[in-house]
Amino acid sequence: MSIDLPTIAPLIGNDPIAPGLRDRISAAREALGKRVLILGHHYQRDDVMEFTDARGDSLDLSMRASRTKDVEHVIFCGVHFMAETADILTPDSVKVILPDMRAGCSMADMADIDQVEHAWDVLCDATSEKIIPVTYINSTAALKAFCGRHDGAVCTSSNARSVVTWAFQHGKKLLFFPDQHLGRNTCHALGIPLDEMVMYDPHDPHEKSGGNDAEAYARSRVILWRGHCSVHQNFMPSHPDVMRARYPGIRILVHPECQFEVVQKADLVGSTRFIIETVKAAPAGSKWAIGTEHHLVNRLKNEHPEQFVSTLAPFACQCSTMFRISPEALCARLEELVAGKESNVIRVDGDTAHWATIALNRMLDMRD
Ligand code: 13P
Ligand code: SF4
Numbered sequence: 001m002s003i004d005l006p007t008i009a010p011l012i013g014n015d016p017i018a019p020g021l022r023d024r025i026s027a028a029r030e031a032l033g034k035r036v037l038i039l040g041h042h043y044q045r046d047d048v049m050e051f052t053d054a055r056g057d058s059l060d061l062s063m064r065a066s067r068t069k070d071v072e073h074v075i076f077c078g079v080h081f082m083a084e085t086a087d088i089l090t091p092d093s094v095k096v097i098l099p100d101m102r103a104g105c106s107m108a109d110m111a112d113i114d115q116v117e118h119a120w121d122v123l124c125d126a127t128s129e130k131i132i133p134v135t136y137i138n139s140t141a142a143l144k145a146f147c148g149r150h151d152g153a154v155c156t157s158s159n160a161r162s163v164v165t166w167a168f169q170h171g172k173k174l175l176f177f178p179d180q181h182l183g184r185n186t187c188h189a190l191g192i193p194l195d196e197m198v199m200y201d202p203h204d205p206h207e208k209s210g211g212n213d214a215e216a217y218a219r220s221r222v223i224l225w226r227g228h229c230s231v232h233q234n235f236m237p238s239h240p241d242v243m244r245a246r247y248p249g250i251r252i253l254v255h256p257e258c259q260f261e262v263v264q265k266a267d268l269v270g271s272t273r274f275i276i277e278t279v280k281a282a283p284a285g286s287k288w289a290i291g292t293e294h295h296l297v298n299r300l301k302n303e304h305p306e307q308f309v310s311t312l313a314p315f316a317c318q319c320s321t322m323f324r325i326s327p328e329a330l331c332a333r334l335e336e337l338v339a340g341k342e343s344n345v346i347r348v349d350g351d352t353a354h355w356a357t358i359a360l361n362r363m364l365d366m367r368d
Helices: 005-011 021-035 058-066 080-089 113-126 141-149 160-170 180-189 214-219 238-246 260-265 272-281 294-303 327-338 350-364
Strands: 036-041 054-056 073-077 095-097 131-136 153-155 173-177 197-200 222-225 251-254 287-291 308-311
Touching (some): 021 036, 036 058, 036 327, 054 058, 058 080, 058 350, 073 080, 073 327, 080 141, 113 131, 113 173, 113 197, 113 214, 131 141, 131 160, 141 153, 141 350, 153 350, 160 173, 173 180, 180 197, 180 222, 180 260, 197 214, 238 260, 238 287, 251 260, 272 287
Parallel strands (some): 036 054, 073 095, 131 173, 197 222, 251 287, 287 308
16 A cells, blocks of 8 residues: 655644644743743654744753753743753752653663663673763753763763763773664764674663673673664664665655664754754755654744655654653743742752762763
């Protein structure tokens, strides 16, 4: 059965904003003035994005947070690990609020500190070579602190190559968590063959050794954590083939959280910021099939009617946790602040924040 790829996905959009809500949000923002800063990640829905003071990818938003000092509250329209990162990078006087506490990240949930501590013991028993831990920013503050304590760093999809290059200047091996795909795609792009990478499975039922014997870890240069993004995991290696057959000349542009086989078939790969800048810079008549979260793809489609923009998959790949940040939740948090109350404040304890800052500062210094 043939499926009309570009017409299916755009049918799924935002619900219309509830009557009166736009006015209430605007009134609350006006009452709060410069005391509040609203940040939004590129995957946010349009009916939330319209109220943000600044938008960006994970690295941009971390940088923005690190420069923020004169506001009382940052309302972070994104997911939990992003709000945690903002709390670490802003001064103590700034409180960071996540509009809806259910906005987590399934990938960040795939590695916890006990599992990572255990993996570290397994690897250190297997090799005496220096291992540098690098965590993708999509992880808890405890994992960022782990990297700070062990001479490691945080990376985002905008600077993963630079951070991995840096890691190999400081150690012989790399432990990369929690996204196996970003780790594999980045290391392969830097010339490391797949057979020098091994996957550590935190759910290995046997021996709790991550699914490999010590020799495999000793031989490998890169140890990838078995984690993934449940949204980007949906893009399949067949999707670029289908789109190219259907739309000759179309270019495939994907996020590096996609599987290796998908990235290998793509014309271009990069962060959400890279995806936006690539489409913005392209001439009229360009054709794109984009492998990332569908709110961003739909926004690009609407902003660039002079080009053909489609999702890469025959269905909408939505980040359901990002989607939990609704205009209703944003309005409720703003109106609380106007009333002198606050809720959903994200706080990272001092010790964790101290060590996480070390790893985050390394990230802030690097861009691909
Ligand atoms: P970016 O850093 O590219 O914005 O990606 C964040 C993310 O969560 C992608 O799934
Ligand atoms: Fe996490 Fe994937 Fe959502 Fe990004 S798109 S926030 S990695 S679940």
